[in-house]
Amino acid sequence: MSATSESQVLAQPRPRAQRRFRWRRVASTTGWYAVLVALAVVTVFPFAWMLLTSIKGPNDPLMSVPPQFLPTDPTLAAYQRVLAALPISAFFVNSVIVSVTTSLLNVLVASLAAYPLAKMRFPGRTVIFWALLATLIVPAQLTFIPSFVLAVNVFHYYDTLRALIFPALVSAFNIFLLRQAFRGVPNDLLDAARVDGAGEFRIWWRIMMPIVRPSLAAVAIFTFVTSWNDFLWPSLMLHTREGMTLPVGLAALQGFFSADFRSIAAGVTITVVPILMFFIAAQRYFVRGLAGAVKG
Template structure:
């Protein structure tokens, strides 16, 4: 009995050691980034052997980042763009997914396959036509110009369609018996039931919108409309780049993503597990 117990304890210890090692391995680069951001100007950040702990930790790098470019303005721009993108993307993708999951009409599968096939076209290829379209619509230097190309994504439609398919059809039928129309079924029955997928889509869309570099750069010609990634890019100049500032900037830009994930984490993991069980 005792032997069995001790062997299970050893097993546990080994397991935890392994988990800790993997954790460190995963967050190691992040810790390195943090340590670089905290190093003061007198330290060689490329010294060999490398030092993890800064000799004189300082927060001044974070302050400096905000002076390099109009930080608050760019933060506002990024927030507006990402916020709008997420709201519209989740809304339109689930609206588009509803008929694909629930209604029967001619060419449904063709439509779905066509939507999916757009995932295979890289954005760089679409960029010029989308740019010309946006110019003609007068969307240059507008928030909407940055948001619109991302308001529906094939990935989102696909994700929401699969989510709706997992909801039993009987729920629709009983709602219809009670006199609900299609729109009400979508809004009152299906949407509350696919919250985990909505959250997943929210996080994915937010992360990609928050970090998007190329499209805002192309569509914006006015430095006041730049988003945070474009601003952070200014930290590395043509002739000089101070890695402390770059690290500090990278951390600042990561915070919102981490916060959003922490807030929505409960649902996110629920969603992932649900998907795993039901295939």
């Protein structure tokens, strides 16, 4: 540092302090980006490795020391093998049918139940409230044996998609989430509608539902993803290969291609892409739904 600049600094201490401050900021920002990127690598790597494995050519060894990341002669042969062996498009259509139906009907059932719990006083309200809470606690796996018997002997929907939809139509969790949203609607609004002669059903549909639309979307999207990824119960119910959903079909893939990891990797990649695209499109609702869950 020369004498002139030093005297300048003495005369005006601010700019230098600011410059140092800015330097520290740049350093800390870079550091934080390094942390964020490192975490992103840890999160995404298993998927990336799947994708890279799936397109490796016959001359690329799957196992090498050190690991070989990029394929030298990429090929889509593994995808052709998987698509030839398993009806992936049927799995996809089945998953869409189950998840869309489940999430839409869930919103309907939950919002109907949530309205009186949020805005009406009636005998038995507390009992119903606690009964609903109790069902939150019980693990679904506890009910699978009787539900299996019901599916086979009573409802006769074993090995159909209805077996996945009906038991999943109601979720106490969704009821609580929407009850919380309904409670935020001002009572004055409801009273005004009642004075105008609107019935309760009309109030629910024309006033309550439009106001809580973001919460409805959050419930629908969460239910959709849960249903999309559900495995244990669907694996018990679905037997015919063409009737399987994606997770059940994917598990079958593991048995089908036991040693052929290129094909398994291709299958996983095919099935992960649609739900990731859905997630990117609906991302902000995930945050809203999760943030709202704690208050509910």
